[in-house]
Amino acid sequence: MRFVESSTPVILVVNKIDCAPSACTDLFVEGHSFSKHIFTCAVTGQGISDLESAILEIVGLDRIPAGGCRWTVNQRQCEQLVRTKEALARLKSSIEEEIPLDFWTIDLREAALALGQISGEGISEEVLTNIFGKFCIGK
Numbered sequence: 001m002r003f004v005e006s007s008t009p010v011i012l013v014v015n016k017i018d019c020a021p022s023a024c025t026d027l028f029v030e031g032h033s034f035s036k037h038i039f040t041c042a043v044t045g046q047g048i049s050d051l052e053s054a055i056l057e058i059v060g061l062d063r064i065p066a067g068g069c070r071w072t073v074n075q076r077q078c079e080q081l082v083r084t085k086e087a088l089a090r091l092k093s094s095i096e097e098e099i100p101l102d103f104w105t106i107d108l109r110e111a112a113l114a115l116g117q118i119s120g121e122g123i124s125e126e127v128l129t130n131i132f133g134k135f136c137i138g139k
Contacts, residue, residue, distance in 0.1 A: 009035040009036075009058040010033070010034050010035055011034060011035060011036045011037070011038060011051070011054050011055065011058065012034040012036070012037040012038070013037075013038050013040060013051060014037070014038070014039045014040070015040045015041065015042055016041065016042075017039045017040065017041050017046065017047070018041045018043065018044060018046070035054075035058060036054040036057075036058070038050050038051045038054055073118075076117075077118050080114045080115070080117045080118045081114075081118065083110070083111075083114040084110075084111045084114040084115055084118075087107045087108075087110035087111040087114065088107070088111050090107045090110075091104055091107035091108060091111070094107065
């Protein structure tokens with residue numbers, strides 16, 4: 001196996017460790033140029049929390065306190081955060097209920113617009129049309 005050197009952090013994730021002898025895992029860590037190496041089993045969930053932790057560490061989110069960041073928002077921003085949360089909750093419900101993909105975009109659009117209002121960067125209809133152009137809404 002040939003490894004390429006990179007200054008970008010890279011995580012090697014080896015899945016299906018329940019199917020491989022433990023001696024095989026050594027092949028993936030010797031002489032590597034990866035920032036981290038994580039062994040997982042998607043079936044049992046083994047190693048998934050390690051993978052999540054490694055990702056958080058690489059992007060620097062592991063330094064945020066357990067309570068999260070404290071932000072000061074005004075009333076308008078708070079309303080948009082609530083709007084975003086509600087849209088994402090509806091989206092989650094649609095996914096869990098296996099509602100057709102076309103309907104997901106309604107709540108995705110709502111969440112994106114609300115977030116755009118918070119940041120002050122309005123999301124134009126052209127951008128939304130490009131994002132959701134792959135979905136057949138109302139066709």
